[in-house]
Amino acid sequence: MIRAATDPCADVRRGHLRGQGGETRSTPARDEELSRAVARAQEGDESSFAIVYRLVQPGLLGYLRGLVGDEAEDVASDAWLEIARDLGRFRGDGDGFRGWTATIARHRAIDLLRRQKARPRSSGFEYDMLELPSAHNTSAQALETISTEEALSLVIGLPRDQAEAVLLRVFVGLDGPSAARVLGKRPGAVRTAAYRGLRKLAAQLGARGATDEGTATLGESR
Numbered sequence: 001m002i003r004a005a006t007d008p009c010a011d012v013r014r015g016h017l018r019g020q021g022g023e024t025r026s027t028p029a030r031d032e033e034l035s036r037a038v039a040r041a042q043e044g045d046e047s048s049f050a051i052v053y054r055l056v057q058p059g060l061l062g063y064l065r066g067l068v069g070d071e072a073e074d075v076a077s078d079a080w081l082e083i084a085r086d087l088g089r090f091r092g093d094g095d096g097f098r099g100w101t102a103t104i105a106r107h108r109a110i111d112l113l114r115r116q117k118a119r120p121r122s123s124g125f126e127y128d129m130l131e132l133p134s135a136h137n138t139s140a141q142a143l144e145t146i147s148t149e150e151a152l153s154l155v156i157g158l159p160r161d162q163a164e165a166v167l168l169r170v171f172v173g174l175d176g177p178s179a180a181r182v183l184g185k186r187p188g189a190v191r192t193a194a195y196r197g198l199r200k201l202a203a204q205l206g207a208r209g210a211t212d213e214g215t216a217t218l219g220e221s222r
Contacts, residue, residue, distance in 0.1 A: 030055060030094070031093060031094025031095050031098075032094065033051070033055065033094070034051075034052065034055050034056070034094030034097060034098075035093045035094040035097070036048075037049075037051040037052045037055065038052055038087075038090065038094070038097050041087060042087055042088055042090070049084070049087075052097075053080070056097070056098060056101055057076065057080075059098070059171045059172040059173055060076060060079070060101055060102065060105055060172060061073065061076050062152060062167065062171035062172075063102060063105065063106075063167045063168060063171050063172050064076055064079075064105055064109060065152055066152055066155060066156045066163065066164070066167045066171070067106070067109045067164075067167075068109050068112055068113065071112055074112075075105065075108045075109050075112055076105065078108045079101065079104050079105040079108045082104050082108070083101055083104055086104075095173075095174065095175060095178055096178065098172055098173055098174055098178065099174055099178035099179070099181055099182055102168060102172050102174065102182045103181070103182045106182060151201075152171075154201055154204060154205075155167060155170075155197070155201065158197045158200060158201070159197075161189075161193040162193045162194065162196055162197030162200070163197065164183065165179060165183070165190045165191075165193035165194040165197060166193075166194050166197040166198060166201070168182055168183070168190075168194075169190075169194045170194075170198075176188075176190055176191040176194075179194070
Protein backbone atom coordinates (compact mmCIF):
# COMPACT_ATOMS: atom_id res chain seq x y z
CA MET A 1 0.00 0.00 0.00
CA ILE A 2 1.36 3.43 -0.92
CA ARG A 3 2.39 5.60 2.01
CA ALA A 4 0.54 8.88 2.39
CA ALA A 5 3.78 10.81 2.08
CA THR A 6 4.35 9.47 -1.41
CA ASP A 7 0.73 9.60 -2.56
CA PRO A 8 -0.51 13.03 -3.65
CA CYS A 9 -4.04 11.62 -3.94
CA ALA A 10 -4.04 10.81 -0.25
CA ASP A 11 -2.90 14.35 0.50
CA VAL A 12 -5.68 15.82 -1.60
CA ARG A 13 -8.32 13.58 -0.05
CA ARG A 14 -7.34 14.92 3.36
CA GLY A 15 -7.57 18.48 2.01
CA HIS A 16 -10.37 20.52 0.53
CA LEU A 17 -11.68 21.95 -2.72
CA ARG A 18 -13.54 25.22 -2.65
CA GLY A 19 -17.07 25.18 -4.03
CA GLN A 20 -18.35 27.59 -6.63
CA GLY A 21 -19.85 29.79 -3.92
CA GLY A 22 -16.55 30.03 -2.08
CA GLU A 23 -17.49 27.51 0.60
CA THR A 24 -15.09 24.75 1.52
CA ARG A 25 -16.10 21.33 0.25
CA SER A 26 -14.40 18.48 2.09
CA THR A 27 -13.37 15.46 0.08
CA PRO A 28 -15.09 12.25 1.23
CA ALA A 29 -13.67 11.19 4.58
CA ARG A 30 -16.72 10.09 6.54
CA ASP A 31 -17.08 6.53 5.34
CA GLU A 32 -18.20 5.28 8.73
CA GLU A 33 -21.12 7.70 8.70
CA LEU A 34 -21.89 6.66 5.14
CA SER A 35 -21.76 2.96 6.04
CA ARG A 36 -24.25 3.46 8.87
CA ALA A 37 -26.55 5.56 6.69
CA VAL A 38 -26.49 2.99 3.89
CA ALA A 39 -27.35 0.18 6.32
CA ARG A 40 -30.31 2.14 7.70
CA ALA A 41 -31.45 3.13 4.22
CA GLN A 42 -31.44 -0.53 3.20
CA GLU A 43 -33.89 -1.11 6.05
CA GLY A 44 -36.23 1.50 4.57
CA ASP A 45 -35.22 4.62 6.52
CA GLU A 46 -35.86 7.50 4.07
CA SER A 47 -34.01 10.08 6.19
CA SER A 48 -30.90 7.88 6.05
CA PHE A 49 -31.15 7.70 2.27
CA ALA A 50 -31.14 11.51 2.28
CA ILE A 51 -27.90 11.40 4.28
CA VAL A 52 -26.43 8.94 1.79
CA TYR A 53 -27.34 11.28 -1.06
CA ARG A 54 -25.83 14.29 0.73
CA LEU A 55 -22.54 12.49 1.33
CA VAL A 56 -22.18 10.97 -2.14
CA GLN A 57 -23.81 13.34 -4.63
CA PRO A 58 -21.24 16.22 -4.67
CA GLY A 59 -18.34 13.97 -5.62
CA LEU A 60 -20.43 11.91 -8.00
CA LEU A 61 -21.66 15.02 -9.78
CA GLY A 62 -18.11 16.36 -10.11
CA TYR A 63 -17.03 13.06 -11.64
CA LEU A 64 -19.90 13.12 -14.13
CA ARG A 65 -19.20 16.72 -15.11
CA GLY A 66 -15.77 15.55 -16.18
CA LEU A 67 -17.34 12.81 -18.31
CA VAL A 68 -20.44 14.38 -19.86
CA GLY A 69 -20.23 18.09 -19.05
CA ASP A 70 -23.59 19.86 -18.92
CA GLU A 71 -25.49 16.56 -18.98
CA ALA A 72 -24.06 15.59 -15.59
CA GLU A 73 -27.15 16.33 -13.50
CA ASP A 74 -29.46 14.37 -15.80
CA VAL A 75 -27.08 11.41 -15.79
CA ALA A 76 -26.78 11.63 -12.00
CA SER A 77 -30.57 11.56 -11.69
CA ASP A 78 -30.73 8.40 -13.80
CA ALA A 79 -27.95 6.87 -11.73
CA TRP A 80 -29.72 7.62 -8.44
CA LEU A 81 -32.89 5.97 -9.69
CA GLU A 82 -30.87 2.81 -10.28
CA ILE A 83 -29.03 3.19 -6.98
CA ALA A 84 -32.32 3.48 -5.08
CA ARG A 85 -33.80 0.52 -6.94
CA ASP A 86 -30.84 -1.78 -6.31
CA LEU A 87 -29.79 -0.50 -2.88
CA GLY A 88 -30.79 -3.73 -1.16
CA ARG A 89 -28.30 -5.67 -3.29
CA PHE A 90 -25.29 -3.65 -2.18
CA ARG A 91 -22.84 -5.26 0.23
CA GLY A 92 -19.83 -3.40 1.55
CA ASP A 93 -18.57 -0.36 3.47
CA GLY A 94 -18.72 3.36 2.75
CA ASP A 95 -15.78 3.37 0.34
CA GLY A 96 -17.27 0.38 -1.43
CA PHE A 97 -20.55 2.21 -1.77
CA ARG A 98 -18.83 5.19 -3.39
CA GLY A 99 -17.23 2.82 -5.87
CA TRP A 100 -20.53 1.07 -6.55
CA THR A 101 -22.35 4.35 -7.22
CA ALA A 102 -19.48 5.62 -9.40
CA THR A 103 -19.66 2.45 -11.48
CA ILE A 104 -23.42 2.89 -11.99
CA ALA A 105 -22.97 6.56 -12.89
CA ARG A 106 -20.18 5.73 -15.33
CA HIS A 107 -22.37 3.17 -17.10
CA ARG A 108 -25.17 5.72 -17.41
CA ALA A 109 -22.68 8.25 -18.82
CA ILE A 110 -21.49 5.74 -21.41
CA ASP A 111 -25.12 4.98 -22.32
CA LEU A 112 -25.68 8.69 -22.94
CA LEU A 113 -22.61 8.95 -25.15
CA ARG A 114 -23.70 5.94 -27.14
CA ARG A 115 -27.05 7.60 -27.77
CA GLN A 116 -25.38 10.81 -28.80
CA LYS A 117 -22.66 9.00 -30.77
CA ALA A 118 -20.33 11.79 -29.79
CA ARG A 119 -17.64 12.60 -27.31
CA PRO A 120 -18.42 14.60 -24.15
CA ARG A 121 -19.33 18.06 -25.45
CA SER A 122 -18.01 20.06 -22.51
CA SER A 123 -15.09 17.83 -21.65
CA GLY A 124 -11.45 18.16 -22.57
CA PHE A 125 -10.77 14.43 -22.46
CA GLU A 126 -8.68 13.31 -25.39
CA TYR A 127 -10.55 10.05 -25.89
CA ASP A 128 -13.93 8.55 -26.59
CA MET A 129 -15.59 7.13 -23.48
CA LEU A 130 -17.12 4.38 -25.55
CA GLU A 131 -13.66 2.85 -25.98
CA LEU A 132 -13.03 2.48 -22.24
CA PRO A 133 -13.20 -0.84 -20.30
CA SER A 134 8.51 17.81 -6.50
CA ALA A 135 6.80 18.23 -3.40
CA HIS A 136 4.06 15.75 -2.89
CA ASN A 137 1.97 18.23 -0.90
CA THR A 138 2.11 20.79 -3.70
CA SER A 139 -0.82 19.32 -5.60
CA ALA A 140 -3.01 19.30 -2.49
CA GLN A 141 -2.12 22.86 -1.58
CA ALA A 142 -2.65 24.03 -5.16
CA LEU A 143 -6.08 22.42 -5.55
CA GLU A 144 -7.21 23.86 -2.21
CA THR A 145 -6.81 27.38 -3.56
CA ILE A 146 -9.14 27.09 -6.55
CA SER A 147 -12.84 26.53 -7.01
CA THR A 148 -14.38 23.21 -7.96
CA GLU A 149 -15.24 24.60 -11.39
CA GLU A 150 -11.64 25.67 -12.00
CA ALA A 151 -10.33 22.34 -10.79
CA LEU A 152 -12.63 20.45 -13.14
CA SER A 153 -11.60 22.58 -16.10
CA LEU A 154 -7.96 21.70 -15.41
CA VAL A 155 -8.55 18.01 -14.74
CA ILE A 156 -10.49 17.37 -17.95
CA GLY A 157 -7.57 18.77 -19.91
CA LEU A 158 -5.32 15.95 -18.72
CA PRO A 159 -4.63 12.79 -20.76
CA ARG A 160 -7.52 10.34 -20.58
CA ASP A 161 -6.15 7.89 -18.00
CA GLN A 162 -4.90 10.63 -15.70
CA ALA A 163 -8.10 12.68 -15.91
CA GLU A 164 -10.49 9.92 -14.93
CA ALA A 165 -8.15 8.59 -12.24
CA VAL A 166 -7.97 12.05 -10.65
CA LEU A 167 -11.74 12.51 -10.90
CA LEU A 168 -12.39 9.21 -9.12
CA ARG A 169 -9.74 9.60 -6.46
CA VAL A 170 -10.07 13.31 -5.69
CA PHE A 171 -13.69 14.17 -6.49
CA VAL A 172 -15.38 10.86 -5.65
CA GLY A 173 -12.85 10.04 -2.93
CA LEU A 174 -12.06 6.45 -3.89
CA ASP A 175 -8.86 4.69 -2.92
CA GLY A 176 -6.66 3.08 -5.56
CA PRO A 177 -8.25 -0.39 -5.57
CA SER A 178 -11.80 1.00 -5.63
CA ALA A 179 -11.01 3.38 -8.49
CA ALA A 180 -9.33 0.52 -10.34
CA ARG A 181 -12.46 -1.62 -10.04
CA VAL A 182 -14.59 1.18 -11.49
CA LEU A 183 -12.21 1.55 -14.44
CA GLY A 184 -11.43 -2.14 -14.87
CA LYS A 185 -7.69 -1.51 -14.47
CA ARG A 186 -4.89 -2.54 -12.13
CA PRO A 187 -4.65 -0.46 -8.89
CA GLY A 188 -1.02 0.35 -9.60
CA ALA A 189 -1.88 1.78 -13.01
CA VAL A 190 -4.62 3.97 -11.53
CA ARG A 191 -2.37 5.22 -8.72
CA THR A 192 0.36 6.07 -11.22
CA ALA A 193 -2.07 7.87 -13.53
CA ALA A 194 -3.53 9.88 -10.65
CA TYR A 195 -0.07 10.75 -9.36
CA ARG A 196 1.11 11.98 -12.74
CA GLY A 197 -2.09 13.92 -13.29
CA LEU A 198 -1.82 15.70 -9.95
CA ARG A 199 1.81 16.54 -10.59
CA LYS A 200 0.82 18.11 -13.91
CA LEU A 201 -1.96 20.09 -12.23
CA ALA A 202 0.44 21.33 -9.59
CA ALA A 203 2.89 22.42 -12.27
CA GLN A 204 0.15 24.25 -14.19
CA LEU A 205 -1.09 26.02 -11.09
CA GLY A 206 2.45 26.90 -10.06
CA ALA A 207 3.13 28.44 -13.47
CA ARG A 208 -0.14 30.35 -13.34
CA GLY A 209 0.66 31.62 -9.86
CA ALA A 210 4.06 32.83 -10.98
CA THR A 211 2.47 34.67 -13.92
CA ASP A 212 -0.10 36.32 -11.65
CA GLU A 213 2.60 37.39 -9.21
CA GLY A 214 4.68 38.85 -12.01
CA THR A 215 1.71 40.78 -13.33
CA ALA A 216 0.95 42.18 -9.89
CA THR A 217 4.59 43.22 -9.41
CA LEU A 218 4.60 44.94 -12.80
CA GLY A 219 1.45 46.84 -11.87
CA GLU A 220 2.97 48.03 -8.60
CA SER A 221 6.09 49.29 -10.36
CA ARG A 222 4.11 51.55 -12.69
